[in-house]
Amino acid sequence: MHNITNGPKVIGTKQTLRALNKGIVETIYVAKDAQKQITLRAQELAQSQDVPIVFIDSMEELAKACHVEVKTATAALIKN
Structure with a gap:
């Protein structure tokens, strides 16, 4: 699967944004079927910090x- 499976992570857009603001994100994961207005801010912040963005087919697959068990729009792998 993806590195998100086993590594230290945060789940959800609010937590992902918080981690990005702290500068502790290695990679963010964004569900392709999530609403753009929910994921756009995290994507822009990740791009401005040169954090790789990995797109996952669905919120269900990312969860x-x-x-x-709850579908999620974004998640982030945290730096060790």
Whole structure:
């Protein structure tokens, strides 16, 4: 799957934005089927910090990769 499966992570757009603002994000993951207005800010912030963005096909697939039951629009892998 993706590195998000096993590494330290935050799940959800609010947590992803918080981690990006702290400068501790290695990679962000964005579900392709999530609403743009929800994910756009995280994507822009990641791009401005040269943080790689990985697109996942669906919010359900991203949730599964993160081992959570609730669909999620974004998640982030945290630097060790």
